[in-house]
Amino acid sequence: MRFDRANDRIVAVLDDGTTDSAPNMISPLLQMPETLGSVLRSDWRALVMGTAMMLALGLLAAAISIGLMGNMDEEQLAQLAYTSSIY
Numbered sequence: 001m002r003f004d005r006a007n008d009r010i011v012a013v014l015d016d017g018t019t020d021s022a023p024n025m026i027s028p029l030l031q032m033p034e035t036l037g038s039v040l041r042s043d044w045r046a047l048v049m050g051t052a053m054m055l056a057l058g059l060l061a062a063a064i065s066i067g068l069m070g071n072m073d074e075e076q077l078a079q080l081a082y083t084s085s086i087y
Contacts (some may be wrong), residue, residue: 001012003024011021040047072080 001010003009004011004021008024009021010024013018013019070078
């Protein structure tokens with residue numbers, strides 16, 4: 001499909017090779033769907049805040065787990081390894 005600006009018409013080439021045209025009835029006030037760029041431009045603060053909060057939560061969880069592992073003796077670590085349900 002092509003837009004013929006000179007005649008304000010939409011021109012389409014059909015499957016059999018012929019062309020068809022119709023008047024342009026699309027309103028200039030039509031709200032087009034948002035693109036990724038427009039979403040990033042309008043909501044970048046919320047995306048940055050969400051990313052920062054998830055990163056902070058992940059770092060806190062990692063620090064807690066490393067701290068707990070550092071306070072265990074070898075017997076507790078071995079027992080934890082045997083009773084873990086990883087599989």
